[in-house]
Amino acid sequence: DRRIRIAPSILSADFADFGREIVAVEGQGADWVHVDVMDGHFVPNLTFGPAAVKAFRRHVRGFMDVHLMIAPVDPYIDAYAEAGADMIVAHVEAGPHIHRTLQAIRATGKKAGVALNPGTPAEAVRHLLDLCDMVLVMSVNPGFGGQQFIPGAVDKIAALRAMIGDRPIHIQVDGGIDPVTAPLVAAAGADVLVAGSAVFRGGSVERPERYGENIRAI
Numbered sequence: 001d002r003r004i005r006i007a008p009s010i011l012s013a014d015f016a017d018f019g020r021e022i023v024a025v026e027g028q029g030a031d032w033v034h035v036d037v038m039d040g041h042f043v044p045n046l047t048f049g050p051a052a053v054k055a056f057r058r059h060v061r062g063f064m065d066v067h068l069m070i071a072p073v074d075p076y077i078d079a080y081a082e083a084g085a086d087m088i089v090a091h092v093e094a095g096p097h098i099h100r101t102l103q104a105i106r107a108t109g110k111k112a113g114v115a116l117n118p119g120t121p122a123e124a125v126r127h128l129l130d131l132c133d134m135v136l137v138m139s140v141n142p143g144f145g146g147q148q149f150i151p152g153a154v155d156k157i158a159a160l161r162a163m164i165g166d167r168p169i170h171i172q173v174d175g176g177i178d179p180v181t182a183p184l185v186a187a188a189g190a191d192v193l194v195a196g197s198a199v200f201r202g203g204s205v206e207r208p209e210r211y212g213e214n215i216r217a218i
């Protein structure tokens, strides 16, 4: 089913209060919870190890996708699966053997996704689609929330939608998604929209209604 889903990135939540932040965004209509894992090597920022993701899992009632911006990735797949990810997403650019990585994710029983940096063409996933439940199109260079949307992502999404055809594969877009850019990527064929700053801005666990307003505005 290709209805549009909103996946708030908890990278924009209050880092001292993840449990209540997760409950608040899910209560306000988030479809998925998106977790950005960064290693200070593949991307110039550091975030969550498997123990943190396991702690998030105790609060997430719905679907949790874990976006691994780490290299190498294979040594950590089992740990993030055991931490409770519903889907594990790895980058094409993170190593020479993304096909093997996707096989390893599928072997854990979790859903598998493959991510593309802004400079990587759609063609890079053509021979991976049989191993994918989702393709993630980065619409910013990964590492930080609050960056400006890169317009070239729209054409890439359209190319992927044509390549995927009627296979049951989600197209997720991540970076700079807000009420202006969301309609563009949805029209091109994206069906899972990650948003960090556009969901969390102006709200808090004390004022969660704002999260709901922000989600509905996207």
Ligand code: DX5
Pocket: 009, 011, 012, 034, 036, 067, 140, 141, 142, 143, 144, 145, 146, 147, 174, 175, 176, 177, 194, 195, 196, 197, 198
């Ligand atoms: C960037 C992350 C994104 C980011 C999105 O590396 O993958 O999920 O947090 O943040 P916004 O929506 O603020 O661009």
Ligand code: ZN
Pocket: 009, 034, 035, 036, 067, 174, 194
């Ligand atoms: Zn992400």
